[in-house]
Amino acid sequence: MSQTETLSLIQEIESLVSDQLQVVSYKWLSRSYLISSNEAKRLLHEFVEKHEGELEVVYALSGWLKSTIPSYHIRLVTGQKLAEAQQEFDGSCSVQVYSVQTSIPKDPAVLWNAEFIQAEELFKQPASVDNCLRDNRFCGISNSSVQRNVDGQTAVSTTPQIKTVAGLAPTKSNIIPQPPKNTVHNSIAKVDLKPQNMVKDVKSESNGTGNTGVHVNINKPTAEKEKPLPLPTGKKKIQADKSGSATGNSLASFWARPSAKPKPCSVPAENSNMITNPAEATENAQACPHEAEEGDSGDDDNQGVTLRRSSNRKRRVVFDFSDEDEDEVVVNLASPDVPSKQSSQDSRQNDMEFSEKATLNFDVPIENKSMVKEERATEKKVFQPPREDLSVINKCTNTGKSSTDKLQSSTPEICVNKDSVKKATPGSPKRRKVMKTRIDERGREVTEVVWEGEETEAKKADTVTAKKADTVPAKKADNTASTNAVNSAQATKKPAATSNTTGKGGSKKAANSKDPKQGNILSFFKRV
Amino acid sequence: MLELRLVQGSLLKKVLEAIKELVNDANFDCSSTGFSLQAMDSSHVALVALLLRSEGFEHYRCDRNISMGMNLNNMAKMLKCAGNDDIITIKADDGSDTVTFMFESPTQDKISDFEMKLMDIDSEHLGIPEAEYHAIVRMPSSEFARICKDLSSIGDTVVISVTKEGVKFSTKGDIGTANIVCRQNTTVDKPEEATVVEMNEPVSLQFALRYMNSFTKATPLSSTVTISLSNELPVVVEYKIAEMGYVRFYLAPKIEEDEEETKPQV
Numbered sequence: 001m002s003q004t005e006t007l008s009l010i011q012e013i014e015s016l017v018s019d020q021l022q023v024v025s026y027k028w029l030s031r032s033y034l035i036s037s038n039e040a041k042r043l044l045h046e047f048v049e050k051h052e053g054e055l056e057v058v059y060a061l062s063g064w065l066k067s068t069i070p071s072y073h074i075r076l077v078t079g080q081k082l083a084e085a086q087q088e089f090d091g092s093c094s095v096q097v098y099s100v101q102t103s104i105p106k107d108p109a110v111l112w113n114a115e116f117i118q119a120e121e122l123f124k125q126p127a128s129v130d131n132c133l134r135d136n137r138f139c140g141i142s143n144s145s146v147q148r149n150v151d152g153q154t155a156v157s158t159t160p161q162i163k164t165v166a167g168l169a170p171t172k173s174n175i176i177p178q179p180p181k182n183t184v185h186n187s188i189a190k191v192d193l194k195p196q197n198m199v200k201d202v203k204s205e206s207n208g209t210g211n212t213g214v215h216v217n218i219n220k221p222t223a224e225k226e227k228p229l230p231l232p233t234g235k236k237k238i239q240a241d242k243s244g245s246a247t248g249n250s251l252a253s254f255w256a257r258p259s260a261k262p263k264p265c266s267v268p269a270e271n272s273n274m275i276t277n278p279a280e281a282t283e284n285a286q287a288c289p290h291e292a293e294e295g296d297s298g299d300d301d302n303q304g305v306t307l308r309r310s311s312n313r314k315r316r317v318v319f320d321f322s323d324e325d326e327d328e329v330v331v332n333l334a335s336p337d338v339p340s341k342q343s344s345q346d347s348r349q350n351d352m353e354f355s356e357k358a359t360l361n362f363d364v365p366i367e368n369k370s371m372v373k374e375e376r377a378t379e380k381k382v383f384q385p386p387r388e389d390l391s392v393i394n395k396c397t398n399t400g401k402s403s404t405d406k407l408q409s410s411t412p413e414i415c416v417n418k419d420s421v422k423k424a425t426p427g428s429p430k431r432r433k434v435m436k437t438r439i440d441e442r443g444r445e446v447t448e449v450v451w452e453g454e455e456t457e458a459k460k461a462d463t464v465t466a467k468k469a470d471t472v473p474a475k476k477a478d479n480t481a482s483t484n485a486v487n488s489a490q491a492t493k494k495p496a497a498t499s500n501t502t503g504k505g506g507s508k509k510a511a512n513s514k515d516p517k518q519g520n521i522l523s524f525f526k527r528v
Numbered sequence: 529m530l531e532l533r534l535v536q537g538s539l540l541k542k543v544l545e546a547i548k549e550l551v552n553d554a555n556f557d558c559s560s561t562g563f564s565l566q567a568m569d570s571s572h573v574a575l576v577a578l579l580l581r582s583e584g585f586e587h588y589r590c591d592r593n594i595s596m597g598m599n600l601n602n603m604a605k606m607l608k609c610a611g612n613d614d615i616i617t618i619k620a621d622d623g624s625d626t627v628t629f630m631f632e633s634p635t636q637d638k639i640s641d642f643e644m645k646l647m648d649i650d651s652e653h654l655g656i657p658e659a660e661y662h663a664i665v666r667m668p669s670s671e672f673a674r675i676c677k678d679l680s681s682i683g684d685t686v687v688i689s690v691t692k693e694g695v696k697f698s699t700k701g702d703i704g705t706a707n708i709v710c711r712q713n714t715t716v717d718k719p720e721e722a723t724v725v726e727m728n729e730p731v732s733l734q735f736a737l738r739y740m741n742s743f744t745k746a747t748p749l750s751s752t753v754t755i756s757l758s759n760e761l762p763v764v765v766e767y768k769i770a771e772m773g774y775v776r777f778y779l780a781p782k783i784e785e786d787e788e789e790t791k792p793q794v
Contacts, residue, residue, distance in 0.1 A: 518571075
């Protein structure tokens, strides 16, 4: 990096730190300015030298501890405690600047908030975008046996899909994911998840998908179930345009904020990629789900931790779907024939609870039900209406998106299921505003605020299901045509993040209704 | 522990007068670098960002970053009790749910303490990226206030267009139309009376005058106002607070009719 560049970057850092009071960490710096992490550390170091004493520095120490049991330790310490902390290390330890900020935040989460959001943004980008996180280009550590899938879906969605492929009909070829992905996914997922802003929904997602992977085999019909979610088609187009701003992304794209890189619409390209290697996919298919699940469950913990830190000012409870779910998954795998029973159960539930649930009732397995209960219990505590809903829905589309197409795994349905459960939360009003998110034909995520009525919705859903059953192919063609393109377009995590950004908007939108022409500031500025 | 002593207490009074109309409740964020606020109006059309840097205070102590939720109307009520020449000190203890405003008369013979309850405000921070604006207009703030006031008696929307010639404010109402053009004018005695137009690209945007008018409540804070415009970005109306910081108002433009449908449904 040339001298001038360095200088200008240092100035940037200065303004970020002193004017915007941002915590600038080397990770954030590296991703924002597309420099290698080492370069970023060096810059920060230089910056710190220049501004000695004017700001607070957090150092990352790593080395062997002096304790009896040798353990390798990485520790973040503030400038004042640096020397003290160094004493605890055996021999020499590496000292690198982790971040600079004007003051040491009370809540350590603030330290990685910025980079966290940034990572989230990066992962939210359409899967085809080869950003620095996906290809790991700035990381000093790489594993040659890991293949990165740039166009890919994440582990979560991959699993069900593959399954379907394995278990089901031949039509699949167009959606078939590339086999190598799976492995990659697991590894990537691990990496991803940590920085991701996975609000609890994501978590449930991963569990949910674990489950779904199982169901997929069972029921083809479910594939279409997800569709009721989408809004009237007329609106689709429009929504498409909105989607960006609705999620706050488009604004970001205007401004190319480092944390929110513009997202090129390169969806179609990917599509073609997607189609590759059907044969291989099937081969691998059977093996994959387990792997993927493992990956998921492993991540749960991570997520749990990060989730809490995800939102700036709010703390939220994180669902812990613990291991039972996974167990259940395993069970399911073994005996995938339960559907009929479930469906009846489910439909019963449907009656009580409204919404798209009806649409899914096909094969929500028993375990699922229990999970649902669990969720309900927790739900009461956590209930945060719009955000939650939104995110859940997001989740659906999200998973739906990745697996969509003809056979759409049952992932969406599970999500929807949960979703509906949420809505059914005791004490929820009969009609309420719900954020619906789906993918339009151009591969963009569309979020819409809809009034959801209890009875009407249930009915609708029922009829839809019925209809669907009849006209499956036709409908499919309709609805999925659009989703096709999108298919694997975006990384699974995207919605979660989106939900964060959009979450609140729904409820407040009304205020704006006075003047339809008046723009909304939220479409320009992103929530941090 | 937080203790901010502002010799020019009237400044804080003016700041509150400037923003209280737009925002009811907001979090004041204090860090070691300064005292800041960011809040949207209730309809999420406008956003106000305030910064008072620590250097502007006679004494500034902020041990920890702290965010204090205040009802701005109540705060303004209390600040009204301060004389214009009073020294205002803002104090808050860690973990306390109140904030204290202390007013000292310039002669030190009267000291008043007002304690106000804080509130828990659930507000989210928006990231406002730095942007290159297509056009930046600097003009006397009183002039801008006058224009907004005048135009709002004719219509409710102002079109601000910047061309090489200058900046044009126009509106249309039931009774007719109005156009006000301000030409670039740098040949004045006092620099604060100058009108400076920097333009990279012509810009024309529509805004609700209602908001513009409430922005002009900040006029007492600064003799000049800077209006930065870019197509497809919110306008920024900035009042600099001498040597301390700024109050910036962001206002989302109105969208042309045919694009109405694309309005984000956030």
